Amino acid sequence: MATHLVTGAGSGIGAVLAERLLERGEALVLLARSTERAHDLRADLPDATVLVADLADPAAVEAVAGQLPDALDSVVHAAGVVDLGPVADLTTDAWQSQLAVNLVAPAVLTRLCLPAIRAARGTVVFVNSGAGLVAHPGWSAYAASKFGLRALADSLRAEEQEHGVRVTTVYPGRTATAMQQKVHQQEGKDYDASAWIDPATVVDAILHALDLPDDATLTDLTIRPR
Numbered sequence: 001m002a003t004h005l006v007t008g009a010g011s012g013i014g015a016v017l018a019e020r021l022l023e024r025g026e027a028l029v030l031l032a033r034s035t036e037r038a039h040d041l042r043a044d045l046p047d048a049t050v051l052v053a054d055l056a057d058p059a060a061v062e063a064v065a066g067q068l069p070d071a072l073d074s075v076v077h078a079a080g081v082v083d084l085g086p087v088a089d090l091t092t093d094a095w096q097s098q099l100a101v102n103l104v105a106p107a108v109l110t111r112l113c114l115p116a117i118r119a120a121r122g123t124v125v126f127v128n129s130g131a132g133l134v135a136h137p138g139w140s141a142y143a144a145s146k147f148g149l150r151a152l153a154d155s156l157r158a159e160e161q162e163h164g165v166r167v168t169t170v171y172p173g174r175t176a177t178a179m180q181q182k183v184h185q186q187e188g189k190d191y192d193a194s195a196w197i198d199p200a201t202v203v204d205a206i207l208h209a210l211d212l213p214d215d216a217t218l219t220d221l222t223i224r225p226r
């Protein structure tokens with residue numbers, strides 16, 4: 001049975017992915033930001049193992065080291081945060097929290113999981129963003145975190161090739177989740193979920209990368225609303 005570690009499984013893309021993997025009968029290790037959120041996740045997904053780590057706190061991420069399985073077929077970094085604003089107004093906290101959750105935590109968690117991923121010749125998936133390819137006005141901190149996430153993925157892919165580890169970056173456009181609702185609020189726009197990508201479609205792409213036969217790797221996948 002395959003074992004997967006998924007962050008951000010409490011909402012949006014990560015939540016749909018966790019449900020789909022459990023439906024397939026696969027083993028799941030999830031990371032919740034707090035004991036309260038871990039309680040919610042255990043109630044929703046009783047078959048999953050839930051660890052607690054606030055991804056905004058690198059020390060808390062380091063602390064999960066002893067609780068990880070010996071082999072991981074995949075690690076999917078789906079957690080993320082966004083806070084829009086012009087550089088003229090963005091606070092130090094807004095910069096630090098987006099860089100911590102969207103970039104530093106995936107790097108630290110990947111390092112901790114690497115022995116287990118190598119053991120299973122597994123796949124690391126980074127859920128990036130269209131903002132990881134182009135930075136628009138108002139998106140500087142989020143885009144910087146996602147540009148950095150792309151750099152992390154590209155270096156990791158080259159480093160880990162000799163260990164048989166696959167690294168995939170998925171770049172979704174606007175997807176109908178709680179995060180997109182917040183983005184609309186911050187942009188002062190009305191939100192219509194039907195205008196945007198269904199998170200299940202992004203999950204289809206992630207599963208396609210995970211299920212790829214052993215002879216190939218999907219390096220980068222861009223998904224845009226139609």
Ligand SMILES: NC(=O)c1ccc[n+]([C@@H]2O[C@H](COP(=O)([O-])OP(=O)(O)OC[C@H]3O[C@@H](n4cnc5c(N)ncnc54)[C@H](OP(=O)(O)O)[C@@H]3O)[C@@H](O)[C@H]2O)c1
Pocket residue numbers: 007008009010011012013014031032033037053054055056057077078079080081101127128129130171172173174175176177178179180
């Ligand atoms: N939605 C879009 O339009 C869109 C587009 C492109 C890329 N993305 C990317 O897709 C990924 C998933 O986003 P989504 O739209 O599914 O967002 P979402 O519905 O807001 O879910 C984000 C998840 O990340 C978790 N998270 C946030 N901060 C955390 C922290 N400090 N510690 C632990 N967990 C934390 C949240 O935990 P809680 O459940 O506890 O809140 C939640 O489960 C993100 O990386 C995002 O940047 C989204």
